[in-house]
Amino acid sequence: MKDATQNFTAKCRQAGLRVTPQRTAVYKALAATTAHPTAEAVFKKVRRSMPHISLDTVNRTLLTFRDVGLAITVEGSGGARRFDADMTAHQHFRCIKCNRIIDFHHKPFDEIKIPRSLSEKFKVLKKTVYLEGICRACQG
Amino acid sequence: MKDATQNFTAKCRQAGLRVTPQRTAVYKALAATTAHPTAEAVFKKVRRSMPHISLDTVNRTLLTFRDVGLAITVEGSGGARRFDADMTAHQHFRCIKCNRIIDFHHKPFDEIKIPRSLSEKFKVLKKTVYLEGICRACQG
DNA sequence: CTTACTGCAAACCATTTGCACGATC
DNA sequence: GATCGTGCAAATGGTTTGCAGTAAG
Numbered sequence: 001m002k003d004a005t006q007n008f009t010a011k012c013r014q015a016g017l018r019v020t021p022q023r024t025a026v027y028k029a030l031a032a033t034t035a036h037p038t039a040e041a042v043f044k045k046v047r048r049s050m051p052h053i054s055l056d057t058v059n060r061t062l063l064t065f066r067d068v069g070l071a072i073t074v075e076g077s078g079g080a081r082r083f084d085a086d087m088t089a090h091q092h093f094r095c096i097k098c099n100r101i102i103d104f105h106h107k108p109f110d111e112i113k114i115p116r117s118l119s120e121k122f123k124v125l126k127k128t129v130y131l132e133g134i135c136r137a138c139q140g
Numbered sequence: 141m142k143d144a145t146q147n148f149t150a151k152c153r154q155a156g157l158r159v160t161p162q163r164t165a166v167y168k169a170l171a172a173t174t175a176h177p178t179a180e181a182v183f184k185k186v187r188r189s190m191p192h193i194s195l196d197t198v199n200r201t202l203l204t205f206r207d208v209g210l211a212i213t214v215e216g217s218g219g220a221r222r223f224d225a226d227m228t229a230h231q232h233f234r235c236i237k238c239n240r241i242i243d244f245h246h247k248p249f250d251e252i253k254i255p256r257s258l259s260e261k262f263k264v265l266k267k268t269v270y271l272e273g274i275c276r277a278c279q280g
Numbered sequence: 281c282t283t284a285c286t287g288c289a290a291a292c293c294a295t296t297t298g299c300a301c302g303a304t305c
Numbered sequence: 306g307a308t309c310g311t312g313c314a315a316a317t318g319g320t321t322t323g324c325a326g327t328a329a330g
Contacts (some may be wrong), residue, residue, distance in 0.1 A: 018304050018309060031225040036241040038220040040294075054312045059295070062223050071225045074232055074241055075270050076216030078295085080178040080319060083202050085171040085211045092176075092214055093262060096320095101176040101214055102250075102262075106255050107148075110267060115246050122233060125273040129252060130215050134264040158284060158329050180319075194287045199320070201285095218320085220294055 008070065015068035025131055026061045027070065041063050075130050091128055095135035102135060145171065148210065155208040165190050166201045167210065176214055215270050233270055234276035242275060 029045045043058040065071035090105040109129040169185045183198040205211035231246040251270040
């Protein structure tokens with residue numbers, strides 16, 4: 001994790017982002033956990049050492065981190081819940097521009113094998129391949 | 141789609157659900173689209189033929205459908221946005237009970253191949269295997 | 281006729297936006 | 306000093322809950 005913290009300043013500069021105490025604190029808090037926190041959770045943590053920081057700043061900072069490649073958001077999380085009556089085997093592709101979700105079906109993806117090390121620990125009820133990118137309509 | 145509609149009554153009975161006009165209308169609206177609509181979108185559609193239906197009913201109905209296996213929710217959609225500073229290759233397992241997200245890494249999952257038919261149509265920027273189930277702590 | 285479902289209202293939670301002040305480069 | 310970032314406040318959007326009336330079995 002040493003790398004990560006050093007990497008932070010470099011990535012900021014590289015992306016033309018200013019290195020502010022808030023950003024540093026948010027990054028440290030996020031990098032220190034594997035709990036995949038929400039903005040709210042990061043906010044609570046950071047506030048302990050920086051009582052004046054606002055939730056908005058944390059939120060914006062985290063989104064900025066994602067945009068410049070310092071963090072990711074867990075697949076699909078964030079928007080409204082979306083439903084699908086199709087109960088046959090299929091996978092989803094989500095366009096990051098228009099937010100459309102497109103079904104596709106690729107048999108090999110139905111048959112991916114869960115490693116033993118996982119099925120021993122967890123009861124896996126659902127396994128899916130999830131793709132994100134840019135759909136045809138949103139390209140050039 | 142004929143099957144689906146017939147299946148509907150059967151599945152309801154089987155799950156001990158009453159077959160109400162609202163449920164029927166919501167199911168029809170959902171089954172008629174591949175757009176992966178939000179509750180709001182389904183609501184707007186259903187309201188055209190059933191002006192008195194409420195958004196809450198649509199919401200609850202859709203969640204019920206998911207619980208009895210008449211619909212699915214798109215992976216991860218619904219909750220708050222969750223962040224992760226880990227930029228190395230890895231996958232996520234989400235516990236449907238405690239909502240925890242657990243990292244794991246299985247090399248073969250990094251190397252899944254996108255079929256040509258997809259990469260021709262879409263610019264795929266991210267591909268991940270996403271698992272859901274019950275984590276150890278939440279099991280019996 | 282009993283129990284489950286619906287609709288309404290309110291509360292709650294997460295996210296976004298505009299703007300003025302302050303800090304970084 | 307110019308520009309970018311922050312904090313505040315308010316608005317928005319989505320989801321959940323409790324409750325009383327209504328309809329399905």
